Amino acid sequence: MAEAGAPILAAEQVSLRFGGVRALTDVSFQVNRGEVFSIIGPNGAGKTSMVNCISGRYRPTEGAIRFDGADITRVPTRRRAGLGIGRTFQNLALFGHMSVLDNIMVGRHHLLRRGFLPGMIYWLGGAQDEEIAHRREVEEIIDFLEIQHIRKAPAGTLPYGLRKRVELARAVALKPRLILLDEPMAGMNLEEKEDMARYILDLNEEWGMTVLMIEHDMGVVMDISQRVMVLDFGRKIAEGTPEAVLADPHVRRAYLGEADEVVRDIDESMPV
Amino acid sequence: MSATTPSGDFRTSYREDMTIFPTRNSRIALWAGLALLLASPLLLGRYELGLLINIGIMGIAALGLNILVGFTGQISIGHAAFFGFGAFASAWLHEGWHIPVAFCIPLAGLMTALVGLVFGAPAARLKGLYLAIATLAAQFILEDFFARAQWFTGGVAGRITEPFALGGWVADREETYLYVVVAYVVVMFLGAANLMRTRDGRALVAVRDHYLSAEVMGINLAYYRTLSFGIASFYAGIGGALYAHYLLFVSVEAFNILFSIQFLGMVIIGGLGSIMGSLMGAAFMVLLPEVVQAGADLLAGGAIDRALKLGASISFLREMAVGAAIILFLLFEPDGLAHRWRLIKAYWKLYPYSH
Numbered sequence: 079m080a081e082a083g084a085p086i087l088a089a090e091q092v093s094l095r096f097g098g099v100r101a102l103t104d105v106s107f108q109v110n111r112g113e114v115f116s117i118i119g120p121n122g123a124g125k126t127s128m129v130n131c132i133s134g135r136y137r138p139t140e141g142a143i144r145f146d147g148a149d150i151t152r153v154p155t156r157r158r159a160g161l162g163i164g165r166t167f168q169n170l171a172l173f174g175h176m177s178v179l180d181n182i183m184v185g186r187h188h189l190l191r192r193g194f195l196p197g198m199i200y201w202l203g204g205a206q207d208e209e210i211a212h213r214r215e216v217e218e219i220i221d222f223l224e225i226q227h228i229r230k231a232p233a234g235t236l237p238y239g240l241r242k243r244v245e246l247a248r249a250v251a252l253k254p255r256l257i258l259l260d261e262p263m264a265g266m267n268l269e270e271k272e273d274m275a276r277y278i279l280d281l282n283e284e285w286g287m288t289v290l291m292i293e294h295d296m297g298v299v300m301d302i303s304q305r306v307m308v309l310d311f312g313r314k315i316a317e318g319t320p321e322a323v324l325a326d327p328h329v330r331r332a333y334l335g336e337a338d339e340v341v342r343d344i345d346e347s348m349p350v
Numbered sequence: 351m352s353a354t355t356p357s358g359d360f361r362t363s364y365r366e367d368m369t370i371f372p373t374r375n376s377r378i379a380l381w382a383g384l385a386l387l388l389a390s391p392l393l394l395g396r397y398e399l400g401l402l403i404n405i406g407i408m409g410i411a412a413l414g415l416n417i418l419v420g421f422t423g424q425i426s427i428g429h430a431a432f433f434g435f436g437a438f439a440s441a442w443l444h445e446g447w448h449i450p451v452a453f454c455i456p457l458a459g460l461m462t463a464l465v466g467l468v469f470g471a472p473a474a475r476l477k478g479l480y481l482a483i484a485t486l487a488a489q490f491i492l493e494d495f496f497a498r499a500q501w502f503t504g505g506v507a508g509r510i511t512e513p514f515a516l517g518g519w520v521a522d523r524e525e526t527y528l529y530v531v532v533a534y535v536v537v538m539f540l541g542a543a544n545l546m547r548t549r550d551g552r553a554l555v556a557v558r559d560h561y562l563s564a565e566v567m568g569i570n571l572a573y574y575r576t577l578s579f580g581i582a583s584f585y586a587g588i589g590g591a592l593y594a595h596y597l598l599f600v601s602v603e604a605f606n607i608l609f610s611i612q613f614l615g616m617v618i619i620g621g622l623g624s625i626m627g628s629l630m631g632a633a634f635m636v637l638l639p640e641v642v643q644a645g646a647d648l649l650a651g652g653a654i655d656r657a658l659k660l661g662a663s664i665s666f667l668r669e670m671a672v673g674a675a676i677i678l679f680l681l682f683e684p685d686g687l688a689h690r691w692r693l694i695k696a697y698w699k700l701y702p703y704s705h
Contacts, residue, residue: 155566158568159566171563187552190549199541209368
């Protein structure tokens, strides 16, 4: 592990193109160990694309992603769980026919060692002990997120707010050092948002996870993040403390939809 | 699994909460059923025992297909070919290598698993219709192989097999072979139930339900899609080997595509993604022709027969009934017999307070 002060995640001039569409252009930023870092921006600004680059869903066209100092740009998606990156999805991505408990146990996949052969002889190959040990840890997550009453329910039958929580539980079960939350509060009412904000803060402070979050609710972003990055049309237009970012004229223009000379200048100076 | 348990059924440890048969009544029913099955040679005739044996054999193979289709969300329309490969493999191992039949059956399962992995390799990349066509190719390639590979299958003449023997005990009749099949059914079904409640089983279902987030959870999609084919073929191979040593003769023509569709029918009727459903579907498919036959015998020579001039075509009712059953199940009971069974259990659990 790198020294404490070093950033846990660094994006270095990341660009992402789909044919002629430029989803991200030259985005660089760092997330420090132990902070809550938010990405905000209007719809279509490239926030989810950025998170997809970090979780491995997309591979940046140019630039590099560094996690814990190591270049992970070309590491396959499935290996990133083992590195310590967990995520939730903007549009729910639970395993609908599995119980909540099994959904969360899938999060332990990379931590479990007993494959299908010891699994089939459950009692003999140590699979049972392993399952019970992990069940115990998973129950702690269930307690923490207050979803005890639904642990045996099929995930697909749950109401939206609970599904969001189960998805968070599944990501937490990965034991990530960096957790990526894609709009964890979208579509929630005020009470659910407050709960979720509390969970995120607890994850950050008590469970020691670095949080990278996309969120539209400015109130929540201002309250719980230490630093904020603003994307607009795939470009970084501001980064800093929440107060500084909100005061930034480019950000105000991006959100108000006015023409922004600076952004346009950058646009014209870019080689196409 | 239902979230409700009967009152008075408390679990005080995670171990108790993670059993295959969750309630006391279900365990009692299991042991009672097994005892009845073991006593059945005393109670039933050879024909009925033969039906039980067939249900067990088909149930094992159907369970394999259910792991592939129901749990992993893949498709295979070549399952009977793997079933056939297992049958020939076991016969060949015994005759060519003089391995005792008791060991030939698991070895045949392993050989079939290897063949399944080869034909399942495209599954790492293909989905849906494309995969269906790829497995169709497996069906035809294997059928052609059966017809041509004289050394392995005996060619068009087929292959005569030896009965199951262990020590001095020979299981050459229904009364004795039933025990072999029951033992395999118990082992194979427990294995599948254990698989589905541990790491790799959950990974298979995760691949089915949401492969993108499965990948983020660290699941290797290509590995599990191929593994699923290997496991399905292993089950098919075991089923086929048991079949070979039951009939004592393996014919090249038996393992055609119709047979493969029948396996799919068992899985759909029994319930996709249900372990016990595989056995229920197999029982349904084995018993349905018997019921239809009984009905046809009643009809034969009767008023309806004369009025419609059915004559010899009455025997085709069997085939039509199988087709009609699949269609009716897809329309009215798409979750299969297992789902119906769950509803019945839930009803009695809450009786008489169903709300």
